[in-house]
Amino acid sequence: MQDLTQGKPIKVILQFTLPLLIGSFFQLAYNFADAMIVGQTLGQLAFASVGATGSIVFLILGFAQGLTTGLSIIISQRFGAGDSEGIERSFVHGLFYSILVSFVLSFLSLVGLRPLLEIMQMPQELIDGSQGFLTAIFGGMVFTVLYNYFSSAIRALGDSKTPLYALIVASIINVLLDFFFILNLKMGVFGAGLATILAQAFSVLYLVIYSQKKISYFKVHKGIFQLKKEELLVHAKIGFPMAFQASIIAIGAITLQVVLNQLGTDAIAAQSIASKTDQLAMLPMVNLGLAISTFTAQNYGAKKFHRLLEGLKQTLLVTVVWAIFFAIILIVFNTQFSGLFLANPSKNVLDLAFIYYIINGLCYWILSILFVTRSFIQGLGNGFVPTLAGFAELVMRAGVAILGAQFFGYAGVAAASPAAWIGSVAILIPSLFVFIRGMKKEGLIL
Template sequence: MAKNLTTGSPIKLIILFTLPLLLGNVFQQAYAVADTIVVGRLIGVQALAAVGASGSLQFLLIGFAMGCSAGLAIPVSRFYGAGQLDRMRRAVATGAMISGCVAITITLLGTFGAPLMLRLLGTPDELVPQATVFLRVFFGGAVATVAFNYLSSVIRALGDSTTPLIFLMIASVLNVALVLAFIGGLGMGVGGAALATVLAQLVSALLCLTLVWRRMPELHLGRADFVVDPAQLRESARQGFTLGFQMSIIALGAAMLQFGINGLGSTAVAAFTTAMRVDQMAVIPLASIGVAMATFVAQNAGAMQWRRILDGVRQTLMLSAALSLLLGGLIFLFGTQLVEVFVGPGQPQVVQMAHQYLVVNSALYAVLSVLFVTRHSIQGLGSTLAPTMAGVLELVARGVVGLVLVQHIGFLGVVLAAPAAWILALVPLLLAWRAHRRLLITRDNEASVPA
């Protein structure tokens, strides 16, 4: 099941590793898409807006968990690339303990703090009751969500991106069936949509555990692996919490933007929610390539294959830029039709506002493609400073837009938020990659000199 990414054509390996990630991310987004379509069609636009109003809080807490899982898997990938399986297992056990603490914290914060956080975001009064129900059910199942994200990150760290895809496909089909049954059949409302997602994530986590137990003996942990190694704990915590913090910074910026959107009323919230769903689906290929680069770079850094890292990043930047132009063109041509799938007929204002958002964002996908590749490549090298700075700048961009521009220019401010954040975040990443590139060239030259 595990796959070594330190030999063979870099771009071929990256593409083959990315394809299952791409399909997996599509199915993961299918959770949100199924919720949105069913809620919007069967319950109504106000219920759709309530789910949308909870989105920034979901991103804030679950985004931290997802970033943390990706960071915790970096030492695992590096030790696997170096062939140090004992240290790899200790890193896996350390990451599992950290993930458990993260899951418990998210559950408590999300379930008990949902009403207060919604009020702080300025959520319209008519949306608060349904949004609270959705969040409490969703965060009540945070253990399943965190477990799946961590286990799938560890499995991918060993080069297997295919099997988590299969599990996501199974869980996505289950999610669609459950959300239809809970809302359409049992009339459970928005809480049914959240419960369907939680149960689907639980199935995914259990399938990951079964895979590890039956097919991946290198991940079988013993009691000795759970003995706390202070050095490993510091390294795993540094990587995990730094990436989690980066995601939280981005999510905090999104929450500040959400505050501005909420002040524009339910129609604007529904338009933003729908446009975000379409936008997230469109950028999945770019995000998937980025995730693949973290594993590719980490494994090759462990094996000290410096030239392969340089070649892989260069080739991937070219591929990702070309793909961004294709995706942007498709969104420009078909974005309106995709929005109408979510909201149905009779919502011309929602469709018009969402279309405006999609046209502007899709025109700058090329910037986002470079951001994804450079950020994840730098993280794969174990560096955390530049990605953190990029996250802070994203927070500044989204915060200024959410708290200032939206108040003066309305929904157009919402439209400009993401492009402003991408451009500002890219600056420290490009500067950092330039420095890392020089260092990698020096190391490669030194390795080529005969002893």
């Protein structure tokens, strides 16, 4: 466990971020492995059928991930305050919500999966593959949610290394199972989804065993599972706004996917490729966001308010520099990035992907500001402002996607995400200044 209330802010933030970054790289690696193995062995249609599911996965799993992140903020604040009993209560109530939500979401998503794909106007040549992949992913949702919860809870205590160790081995297992299910058992895209779920199940098992052996706050003992109404309300107040925030953003992504589906399989394939490069660009942004959230929560709980602004400013600088650097690399080596996922991509797919790289790459610096400021505000325990920012993302992404497709084709759709980032930042930045001004007025910071 790492106490983020001591030491130079940027130093402890980067130390905390490094294992997160490595872990996310391995997680991304097995997501890439799914995409590359499917694309290289099953072809462009299979690749597009998996890629077209991204917005749906974001809608369902994003809700659960937002919930577990919100629940972990309370653990961080109580850890910073030195409240051992409070940490234990938070862990139990968070675990209850995670299990409950995972089963409810799994049932609802499996029942409504085919109708949702049809409502989204998924091309007929892709719909069966998409349904097969999502059936595996949603059928094993409990493992995904529990992995996110245990990882978030452990990180809340300042330990970003343990989730990394679980991910490294899980990534290896995932790649091996990909080859086995797809090449040996001929299970197609369903096999790719099943490999991912089984790898995550291993991660959960590892983290549960570790928690019981090493973390006193999380050990199961007689009477630990007593739920209290006031604790349920406290955790719901932060957890569910963050969950809905993620789903609100996902609705915009689904709208974008519906528009893409109308542009044909080349546009879907190009977007599938581009979304993978987006994930690579976001790695440091997401993980520095997680770090600043934990850093903020711990220091807020410890009432060390003077450290908050310093950590925020330095983290913003690091993320913006990364965003500009990656954008240059992506645009210069665009063909090489696109060629990772398809053996023989058509020229039209490559051209469409390049359009995306230009439009989105030039705006990555805005995205980096979004991740850090939103996470900082969440670390303060405020779920309303990020949710409001999520609504702004939804409106901008959906509006620009629909209008952009009519007037500019795929280029208009590619501009939807930068528009969403701008809409979100337009809410987050003024709110951030309001929080800072309030702290200064109360004499909490100079």
